[in-house]
Amino acid sequence: MSGGSFDIDAPRWDLTTFTGRLKHFFNITDFTTALLPDSLILPIIMQRLEKYKFMQKITYLHGPLQVMLVGVFLVFMVPAACSLFPQNCSMAVSKLEPELRDSIRGRYGESVQHVYFNKGL
Template identity: 50%
Template sequence: MGELPLDINIQVVISRICMAIPAMAIPPVIMDTLEKKDFLKRRPWLGGPLQVGLVGFCLVFATPLCCALFPQRSSIQVSRLEPELRARIHQQTPGDEVVYYNKGL
């Protein structure tokens, strides 16, 4: 299998880090505030479900936003593709040196 260009690997790392940041930063701040108030002192059993809900809420918004950080359509040199695919592309369109693909989500 062909190796992905370095910039695509960097994009994946950056987007995955950015996806995790809200879920790791926002719920602790909210939980700390709620633990200082009477709300969680009177209902200590609510701490776990509330944390899970906050993390889930953050991930619902962070995941699509971070997937949209980089363009979905990308390009790659034909010479960097697998030999079978390279041969098929040269057979169909001999002059093409760059192909475009949808990275998907």
């Protein structure tokens, strides 16, 4: 191993910029998954599965199988979308609810103009 140090927890790119988040996204995501939307993947999978004899016998399970496959796609696409778009947001203190606004101004005075929060899911 070389003499340089590597911090696994440190991001490789600046995640406050769109370009940095995009590079991070493509680094951690399978390229084919990112480019093919669910509307293209599911019919391809179902067409290939329907060629098998066991799938022709259990036609009543096609609907539940499709629902399950969409759920699996969402498990991977939601984190991918969260990595592309920033989750940080700011709001002016003057636009907060009166109780919260008074609490912030009572604790920090008039010097705080904006509060920052994570939008999350």
